[in-house]
Amino acid sequence: MEKIFIAGAGMVRFGKYDANVTFERLAVGAALGAMKDAGATRGQIDAVYVGHVFGGPVAGQRVATELGLAGLPVSNHENYCASGATALREAWMAIRAGVHDVILVIGVEKMTDRVKGGVTPEPSDLDAMQGFVMTAGHALSARRYIIDHGATREQIAMVAVKNHMHSQHNPYAQYQRPVSLDEVLQARPVADPLGVLDCSPISDGAAAAIVCSAAGLKRLGITSSRPEVRGIALVSGTLRSGLYDLNEEDVSRRAGEQVYAMTGIDPGDVDFVEMHDCFTIAEIVRMEGLGLIPCGAGAAWTESGETSLGGKLPVNPSGGLLSRGHPVGATGMAQICEMYWQLNGQAGGRQVQGARLGLSYCKGGTVSGTDGASVTTVVMSR
Amino acid sequence: MEKIFIAGAGMVRFGKYDANVTFERLAVGAALGAMKDAGATRGQIDAVYVGHVFGGPVAGQRVATELGLAGLPVSNHENYCASGATALREAWMAIRAGVHDVILVIGVEKMTDRVKGGVTPEPSDLDAMQGFVMTAGHALSARRYIIDHGATREQIAMVAVKNHMHSQHNPYAQYQRPVSLDEVLQARPVADPLGVLDCSPISDGAAAAIVCSAAGLKRLGITSSRPEVRGIALVSGTLRSGLYDLNEEDVSRRAGEQVYAMTGIDPGDVDFVEMHDCFTIAEIVRMEGLGLIPCGAGAAWTESGETSLGGKLPVNPSGGLLSRGHPVGATGMAQICEMYWQLNGQAGGRQVQGARLGLSYCKGGTVSGTDGASVTTVVMSR
Numbered sequence: 001m002e003k004i005f006i007a008g009a010g011m012v013r014f015g016k017y018d019a020n021v022t023f024e025r026l027a028v029g030a031a032l033g034a035m036k037d038a039g040a041t042r043g044q045i046d047a048v049y050v051g052h053v054f055g056g057p058v059a060g061q062r063v064a065t066e067l068g069l070a071g072l073p074v075s076n077h078e079n080y081c082a083s084g085a086t087a088l089r090e091a092w093m094a095i096r097a098g099v100h101d102v103i104l105v106i107g108v109e110k111m112t113d114r115v116k117g118g119v120t121p122e123p124s125d126l127d128a129m130q131g132f133v134m135t136a137g138h139a140l141s142a143r144r145y146i147i148d149h150g151a152t153r154e155q156i157a158m159v160a161v162k163n164h165m166h167s168q169h170n171p172y173a174q175y176q177r178p179v180s181l182d183e184v185l186q187a188r189p190v191a192d193p194l195g196v197l198d199c200s201p202i203s204d205g206a207a208a209a210i211v212c213s214a215a216g217l218k219r220l221g222i223t224s225s226r227p228e229v230r231g232i233a234l235v236s237g238t239l240r241s242g243l244y245d246l247n248e249e250d251v252s253r254r255a256g257e258q259v260y261a262m263t264g265i266d267p268g269d270v271d272f273v274e275m276h277d278c279f280t281i282a283e284i285v286r287m288e289g290l291g292l293i294p295c296g297a298g299a300a301w302t303e304s305g306e307t308s309l310g311g312k313l314p315v316n317p318s319g320g321l322l323s324r325g326h327p328v329g330a331t332g333m334a335q336i337c338e339m340y341w342q343l344n345g346q347a348g349g350r351q352v353q354g355a356r357l358g359l360s361y362c363k364g365g366t367v368s369g370t371d372g373a374s375v376t377t378v379v380m381s382r
Numbered sequence: 383m384e385k386i387f388i389a390g391a392g393m394v395r396f397g398k399y400d401a402n403v404t405f406e407r408l409a410v411g412a413a414l415g416a417m418k419d420a421g422a423t424r425g426q427i428d429a430v431y432v433g434h435v436f437g438g439p440v441a442g443q444r445v446a447t448e449l450g451l452a453g454l455p456v457s458n459h460e461n462y463c464a465s466g467a468t469a470l471r472e473a474w475m476a477i478r479a480g481v482h483d484v485i486l487v488i489g490v491e492k493m494t495d496r497v498k499g500g501v502t503p504e505p506s507d508l509d510a511m512q513g514f515v516m517t518a519g520h521a522l523s524a525r526r527y528i529i530d531h532g533a534t535r536e537q538i539a540m541v542a543v544k545n546h547m548h549s550q551h552n553p554y555a556q557y558q559r560p561v562s563l564d565e566v567l568q569a570r571p572v573a574d575p576l577g578v579l580d581c582s583p584i585s586d587g588a589a590a591a592i593v594c595s596a597a598g599l600k601r602l603g604i605t606s607s608r609p610e611v612r613g614i615a616l617v618s619g620t621l622r623s624g625l626y627d628l629n630e631e632d633v634s635r636r637a638g639e640q641v642y643a644m645t646g647i648d649p650g651d652v653d654f655v656e657m658h659d660c661f662t663i664a665e666i667v668r669m670e671g672l673g674l675i676p677c678g679a680g681a682a683w684t685e686s687g688e689t690s691l692g693g694k695l696p697v698n699p700s701g702g703l704l705s706r707g708h709p710v711g712a713t714g715m716a717q718i719c720e721m722y723w724q725l726n727g728q729a730g731g732r733q734v735q736g737a738r739l740g741l742s743y744c745k746g747g748t749v750s751g752t753d754g755a756s757v758t759t760v761v762m763s764r
Binding site for chain 2: 001022024047053056057058060061062064065070071072073074075076077078079080086089090092093094095096097098099122124233234235236237254364365372373374
């Protein structure tokens with residue numbers, strides 16, 4: 001089977017941008033960064049895959065046109081917060097299929113143009129209609145976790161403290177200053193027990209990578225080794241409020257099992273994780289769902305520093321969604337950029353020492369899954 | 383290289399549906415039709431690929447949930463009017479990549495819920511800002527064609543007469559009655575010289591197919607032959623008003639050349655075409671762009687019946703977008719269904735006699751291509 005590599009990565013800093021910094025401009029910035037990093041010229045690229053949610057019709061073609069790549073096959077992929085990772089998955093299969101050798105994959109979102117306040121649920125989301133919106137769902141998840149596992153509110157808040165500590169060293173992060181446990185606990189309440197620092201922000205941003213076959217690396221003149229994309233799983237959700245335990249994390253378990261089977265790795269082989277921490281509690285329950293932390297132990301691992309840089313299994317060295325920011329369609333590709341830099345030993349002050357194998361996870365759709373959660377897991381190694 | 387087959391096809395009739403016939407219900411109707419036709423049970427399907435434009439985030443997952451297919455990999459693909467064909471292309475590569483063997487591909491749109499009047503251009507469409515909207519563009523294209531090639535307004539109108547004649551025999555068509563040349567010429571003017579019968583309508587609908595590897599056919603217990611998807615090309619547009627001749631059809635030429643090269647066929651091998659006739663004139667110039675009709679001869683071919691059923695090269699035996707209807711994300715898959723039925727000899731009163739090789743074409747994005755036209759070509763054979 002054809003091996004797939006990441007030849008280069010690029011991001012624009014996540015944050016809130018003016019109206020004149022367009023969706024296209026964000027995407028172009030990230031794409032040019034990835035092309036420069038890979039040493040790829042326009043003529044060497046076969047196709048452009050774009051993941052986004054709110055960019056509107058043929059947004060990827062607008063980006064390709066601004067990049068000077070009009071003419072190429074361009075496709076747009078949407079799977080809510082897993083859109084960027086889904087675009088990567090389709091590109092990965094296009095290369096394995098022998099159709100393309102060098103693909104520019106971009107995840108991008110200009111949320112401040114499209115979303116006022118929080119992300120509103122689709123009218124078809126039956127749970128949201130009854131008030132079970134995303135923040136409420138994760139608040140219930142936190143409460144349930146505390147009851148079931150004897151965890152504390154403070155332990156959950158420590159996820160935010162950790163991820164803000166990590167992203168001090170990430171020049172692409174929306175937030176680059178530490179927050180104290182007290183700040184998290186005293187922050188404006190959102191849905192009890194969660195406050196605003198337990199929630200990922202509204203963000204604009206883009207992240208991109210050049211994805212290649214071995215022949216593609218050769219075309220780019222790359223002779224040194226590059227991180228390999230070992231496997232990507234995609235599953236959808238069966239989780240529904242009232243039908244399942246909120247923290248059962250069936251989709252996470254299946255997405256984990258599939259990517260382990262696909263790559264032949266064991267959860268114990270993972271050196272670090274880029275995790276979809278849209279809320280503090282989500283990082284904990286999803287790590288457990290993946291079998292990377294024993295069920296019920298995630299809060300204690302957070303408190304004892306096992307998931308911090310220098311710990312047993314660093315989670316979100318980038319700062320994660322909570323602190324790097326969460327431009328929904330861009331997040332999956334930002335995780336790929338971070339894994340690329342970590343595996344190349346280029347992550348500076350947030351470097352995971354000896355990182356040889358990383359796993360990233362995205363979850364798109366409402367917490368309840370009525371709208372059909374889409375979960376991706378990606379394994380990369382050097 | 384892995385061969386890819388269509389094991390079954392299904393559609394719901396295109397038309398305008400009440401609000402209570404949801405996007406999801408349309409998609410489920412088409413999907414169940416395709417599953418029944420292929421004899422596929424839920425447990426035999428590996429993944430669900432959905433093409434749509436206006437369905438909102440994770441629309442495919444909502445459909446999969448209603449189908450009882452929650453849990454599978456589900457992905458959403460957008461390339462404006464080429465969205466259905468783009469979903470098929472990604473599914474085709476996923477099978478070639480050896481990742482899946484049986485994929486349910488759905489194209490679906492509920493336009494009446496989302497679009498009032500015509501489709502409004504994106505704010506980034508610089509041509510549209512100056513009034514160069516889709517209808518205006520195709521009107522200019524028609525006028526230019528008449529001047530350049532000595533064609534007549536009547537010849538262009540005959541595309542609509544032909545396609546309405548064909549779809550009398552298509553139970554899935556939005557319109558199933560013939561229209562006379564006079565009716566087309568006397569219809570409410572839209573953009574001179576085009577009237578409302580020169581324009582494809584606003585439509586709701588869905589079309590689906592079960593796409594398989596040889597192993598997938600075996601899994602479904604299919605031992606008889608099935609139409610093969612020989613190749614799918616995707617290109618994006620460089621066409622811009624002011625930079626190119628409006629009828630240069632550079633994207634069509636490239637999409638044609640790529641699919642001919644990919645499949646090893648010659649334009650002369652094509653027995654019938656499912657063409658993106660969003661406007662009457664578009665059928666003519668795109669057929670010429672593909673090299674299927676000599677440049678400037680398309681209007682005369684239409685008048686002499688060469689593109690009618692029984693002619694040298696029947697175009698749009700289904701009725702095309704003009705008469706089958708045009709629910710944008712569904713159109714590409716409706717073309718696949720039509721090719722499947724034609725190649726199986728199941729097209730009833732609209733059967734192309736001896737059909738062995740069909741070509742379908744979709745174009746998404748504005749006429750001017752400022753928003754980045756996406757063009758797909760699919761070749762299928764039996």
